Amino acid sequence: MLHHSILETLPRELQKDALESIQVMRLPPGKILFRAGEHCHGLPLMLSGGVKVQMTGISGNSIVLYRMGADDICTLSIGCLMTGYGYRAEAIVEDESEAAMIPRGLFDRLMDQSAAFRLGIMESYGRRLDDLMLLVEEVAFRRMDERLEEWLNLRRSPIHITHQELAVELGTAREVVSRLLKELERKGRVRLSRGRIDLIE
Amino acid sequence: MLHHSILETLPRELQKDALESIQVMRLPPGKILFRAGEHCHGLPLMLSGGVKVQMTGISGNSIVLYRMGADDICTLSIGCLMTGYGYRAEAIVEDESEAAMIPRGLFDRLMDQSAAFRLGIMESYGRRLDDLMLLVEEVAFRRMDERLEEWLNLRRSPIHITHQELAVELGTAREVVSRLLKELERKGRVRLSRGRIDLIE
């Protein structure tokens, strides 16, 4: 079902209009929502599921910048939509998701006619900037073993992920993750197996 | 003089209105435009000069996130303005600057009534997200010696800066900067003196 809180805020008539011209996309896990360099043809509103946004540097290394979940707005798309530049990052569907595509014309109309819609967009932008600022600090100054433990503790055991994927989450090298995990296993905090991490206690 | 391209785009009548309720601030070097935790009472438009935005992590380390110059918009303020949260970063005036303060009410009105104003705001947001994404990649993956040289080569010799300040620019430790600079001096690329770096050639 098409349900997103930013659409709820619209006046009844505008909402009706909107619901007609919006198409809902079903996104299976692994699907690429957009790639680096691609152009943007609409603003995706996340209805359900989960999508990660990551970027690959010139060095070839990648890092996950943030995630989008139900009721999020793909803020990154707005910039591409307005300036016509291509995406700098890529978005990969993690959990079975649904997203509503708002075409450029409708976006302009909603921005023009609804203060609540504008507020939603601005808030979303603000949160995203905040996320990225925190990430910069994290990457620049925090210790990798702390960040790894924190990341693990935010999940529910067992965690299905390869060391390489975990390295991309943290923006480091696979070997570093392997060594730190091995250290945690020695301390009895985790149990390791291929593509899987079990948290202990 | 109050001149900012986003104001130029306004329809004549709105522009007249705007110019009346906007107050211009003179900002001497060293002045703090806003501090972390402070609340925001308007959107600053940069008319001239230069301001750096930096953030201090829990660790106490700081890093420069980006700079604002003439004709820029302090995008970071919009989020604070709309959500009411405090700033996460601080803004420090570097060169003698002027900024126009757009109060909340006027901002809302401009967003409501001018598509060009909205476009300007969105573009500014997009650029800022882009900047931060590039910074994340830079901090996570690039070598410090390269980043240092690049930073130096973007300035005009002599550069008046302490090693500590340069460390904040790059998000690293003072000792690292000192050692890398010493290495550059040994290679004959720079000449070092207290609070000053001369580029050679």
Next chain:
DNA sequence: GTGCCAGTGTGACTTTATCACTGAACTGAG
């Protein structure tokens, strides 16, 4: 001058990144 202090230099050590390689675990074809 003398004392003070921000700024700088450097050794010792830890943490993280990179490179190179090994072996183990899974997959699919036959």
Next chain:
DNA sequence: CTCAGTTCAGTGATAAAGTCACACTGGCAC
């Protein structure tokens, strides 16, 4: 099932970067 190919994980060696501790020094205030 067996074998070959591929992905994933472990690890040593080495280099780069971060941390801690402390010595030195240039310039300003008195």
